Amino acid sequence: MVKVKLCGLKRLCDIEWANEFCPDYTGFVFAGRKRRVTDELAASLRHHLRPEIQVVGVFQNEDIRHIADLVTRGTIQLVQLHGSEDEAYIRKLRQVISVPVIQAFSLDGTEQLAAIGGSSADYVLLDHGTGGTGQTFDWSLLPYIHRPFFLAGGLRAENVKQALSYHPYAVDVSSGIETDGVKDYEKMKQFMAYARSGMQQEERL
Structure with missing residues (x-):
C-alpha cells in the first residue's frame, strides 16, 4: 500500500490531527x-x-552533527536531504546514523534521471523546484523512475488519486493541506480520505 507523508507540521493541533488520521510519516522542516x-x-x-x-x-x-543529534534523541526517524548534498555527504552521514535517507530531486526533465537512478539514498523524493512551491511537475516523466520514490509537489485531495496511478512508494503533501500558510483540518481530512480510497481502488485493479 502506498504510504502517506504529511509534511511541515509545526503546531500541536497539527500533531493532534495527524494522530487522528494516522499517516505513515510526518515531516518536520x-x-x-x-x-x-x-x-x-x-x-x-x-x-x-x-x-x-x-x-x-x-x-x-x-551540519551532519546536528542531524545525528536529532536522530540520537529520537526526534526524527528518517532524514530527508533537500539541498545540494552529494554522494560524499551521504557517505559521511551514513557513518553516524543508521536510519533511512531520502534525497530530494527537482524533476523538470530527463537530464535528472541519471542522478536519480544513481543516488545511494534509500529513497528519492521527486518535487517541483526547491520544494514547497505548491506546484506539480511533469508527471509523464515518472515512468522513467525505476526505484521507490516519494511523490511531492502540488499534491492535494483533488489530484492524489491520479498521483497514485504512477505507483509511488509514498505521496508527500504540505501546502495542499494548508489555508493561508497553516495546516487546515478539513483539507488534511479530505486528503487522507482521497488517498486511502485511491489506494483501495489501486489494490482492486
Whole structure:
C-alpha cells in the first residue's frame, strides 16, 4: 500500500490531527523560514505524536552533527536531504546514523534521471523546484523512475488519486493541506480520505 507523508507540521493541533488520521510519516522542516521548527519544538511535537507515525526531518545542507543529534534523541526517524548534498555527504552521514535517507530531486526533465537512478539514498523524493512551491511537475516523466520514490509537489485531495496511478512508494503533501500558510483540518481530512480510497481502488485493479 502506498504510504502517506504529511509534511511541515509545526503546531500541536497539527500533531493532534495527524494522530487522528494516522499517516505513515510526518515531516518536520529544519530549513527555510515558513515551516521551520526548532529542535526543542520538534522534540515536543514528537512526544505528542503517536509512536507508530515516523517523523522525517527535512534539511538543506545541514551540519551532519546536528542531524545525528536529532536522530540520537529520537526526534526524527528518517532524514530527508533537500539541498545540494552529494554522494560524499551521504557517505559521511551514513557513518553516524543508521536510519533511512531520502534525497530530494527537482524533476523538470530527463537530464535528472541519471542522478536519480544513481543516488545511494534509500529513497528519492521527486518535487517541483526547491520544494514547497505548491506546484506539480511533469508527471509523464515518472515512468522513467525505476526505484521507490516519494511523490511531492502540488499534491492535494483533488489530484492524489491520479498521483497514485504512477505507483509511488509514498505521496508527500504540505501546502495542499494548508489555508493561508497553516495546516487546515478539513483539507488534511479530505486528503487522507482521497488517498486511502485511491489506494483501495489501486489494490482492486
